[in-house]
Structures are given as structure tokens and as C-alpha cells.
Amino acid sequence: MFRLQGSKVLAVSMTGDAVKAKNGSMVAYDGQMAFKKMSGGGEGLRGMVTRRLTGEQMTVMEVKGHGTCYFADRASEINLVSLQGDKLFVESSNLLATDAGLRTGTTFTGLRGASQGNGLFTTTIEGHGQAAIMSDGPAVVLRVSAQSPLSVDPGAYIAHQGNLQQHFQSGVTFRTFLGEGSGEAFQIRFEGEGLVYVQPSERNTIGGDV
């Protein structure tokens, strides 16, 4: 079971079950644990090939055992997400750990991905269980409903879940080309029903420069 110890350390109690976690993110454990590197995410050879092609080649390890295992990564803030059959979209660089029972895959994000500076593909997690995602600073969870769509800075977006359509929004104008950009030329617009996780920090994106 996933639980937070402070805001930056994830504690997972295990009784013979397993979790998938970012390679090298274990900081401590008690009891008996075994660590095994997984080939590109664990969905067999096909998963590995797609991961190689898409650049979402996060290295994942499987941790299995009895006891409590503690995970952390570069002092990032950790957020717990529980999935009840729905799908979570998250950048692989923001993913810390998932229940081993959750299926992971990759999906095409199109222009949004390019504007985020994170490649054209993103990681998807599906099934029933818990996932831990990381953010630079405490993340906020914003609810999107049919009445209130949401626009997010691509550099501050970390994950979303639920039944959401997303498209890429550009505010590039004549002025931008004259070099008077506001730094907010691109957004991702979410419509539908779901949750979006936003961090109080912006990674470097193409959008931030125009």
C-alpha cells in the first residue's frame, strides 16, 4: 500500500506483492526485497520496441518482497493517484512508482508533446491500483468538467486522468514574430470530465521562449 512519509518520500508496504518503480529510486527498505530491472516497461518485446521508438524509454525496476520500501527521487514532491479502471496520462519523467497490477503503455500526444519538450509520446497507466507521480513543488489537482474547460501551460502540466479530450492551443500572433512574445504562446486545452495535475514550476519548453 502506498503512503506518503512527508511530502517527498513514498513508503510502500508489501506482503509478497510487487511494485514497478523508476530505476534507482529506492532510498531505504526493511524486510526482504528483490530488485529487478525490467525491459523497457514490462509489456514484453512489443512494449519495449514501442518504447525505444517513442523515446519514452524510462527504465523501470520491479521491486518485490516483504516489508516496507521507501522511494524518492531528487527531492521531488510526490502525489498519490488512485485509479479505478480509468486511465492516467503522465510524462515518464514524472512517474515514480505504480502497483505492478497496473498496465503501462505509451500513447501519441502530437503537437502537445512537442511543445512540452518531452517528445511526442506520453506514458499511460490503466487498471485498478495506485500510482505515485512526481512534481517540482507541490502539485495542484484541477477538476475539469463540461462547463469549465481548462488551459494549462505545457511546461507546468504533469499528468491527467479521466475522460478528457486535449488539444493544442496557440496564441502566436504577429507580435510574437516581432519578438514581443509574452512567454505564454502555447497552452494545452482540456475538455470533458477529469482531473489535471499541475506543478508550480515550468520546465523548459519551446512555448516558453515565444
Next chain:
Amino acid sequence: MPFREINSKMVEATVAPGQKMFSQRGAMLAYKGEVSFTPNIQGGQGGLMSMIGRRVANEATPLMTVEGSGTVMFGHGGHHIQVINLQGDTLYVEADRLLAFDGTLQQGTMFMGSQGGVMGMVRGQVTGQGLFTTTLKGHGAVAVMAHGGVIELPITPQRPVHVDPQAYVAHHGDVRNKLSTALGWRDMVGRGSGEAFQLELSGQGSVYVQASEDKL
């Protein structure tokens, strides 16, 4: 004298006449009252011999003596600060992680290789933390630095704790440590999970672990 935590990255200490404390040089942020800061050439207490010992052991972080009457605020590099109170037991910590400590504590260095024999030496190489570590013993408070937040994990005879050497900050109590591995031969030949070696701490005490694998 105890430290008062102002926030996770700053502590305040009260200095009274006749009492002394040591801190890493340059770690003072602000002070009130009449307080003097003198560079401590010996790098702490214990006289010349212990200074040479520390130099040899490469555990000689420049320290200063803080004396007078008033309050002093300490912090360094935006690192997270953890205050540890010692009740007669020994704290093991890398010298460069020491922010400030009570002058009544006895400072020393310990050869880590002496615990675990040859493996102890290997551990020094693997962890990149050197073969020596600083010890502080007695009754008093110590402020140590870490990257990111710190968690304290209890160590009991029934429950030894394994720690990533890069995330290890300090430990205290009656604790033995050795290098352990939790991988098979397959991982040894280049398919590593990134968790090749751990410090195994067993006995009775606590270990402090930081939420990051980065050094200070």
C-alpha cells in the same frame, strides 16, 4: 542547547556565556546579541592529534566556534536541515553534512573499514563517502544537512534497515553496518536495477534518509 526549527531550511540556536558551539564556516545567516565567530583551525575540538586524524581521514570540514550571548540562525545552501538530539549515544555523520552542533559533544573520527573488514573498505569506495566518518558523542543537539526532506527510520534487532548509500545521511545508536547487495548475477552483468548496493544497518537505533540520491 537545543535548536529551534524556524522552517525546514533554517534553525536558530541560543548561545549563552560559557557555552560554546561549533558550526560549519559560513553557515551563519543572522544573529542577535553579542556573538563572536572565530575560525577553528583545529576543525573542532580534541586538540592537535585529533586534528591530524581528521586531516588524514579527509573529514576536515572547516568549522568555526560560536560564543557569546544571543541567538544565531544557521542555514546553508538551501539544504534541508534535520535536528538530532543525542542522549549519550553516538551519531555517525559525514563531516560535510554537519551544519552546527553543541560544544559539549565529543567529536571524533571513525574508520568505517573497521566495521565489516574488507567489505567495509569496499563500501567506502562504492558509496563515495570515504573510509572515515565523523562521530559525535554525548548529550546535546546536532543539526545536519540533507538534500530534500529527511525521514527517520527506526532500527530494531528484528528489523534491520537497508539504505541506498547515496540517500544515507546519518545514523545513531548501537548499530552495526555492512554493505549488502540485493541482486543476482544477472544484474551484475549490466542489467542493473540501479540498486546494486545497500548499507545494511542492524542493531538498535535510527537512521536518517534523505529524499534524494544527490550529494550535497
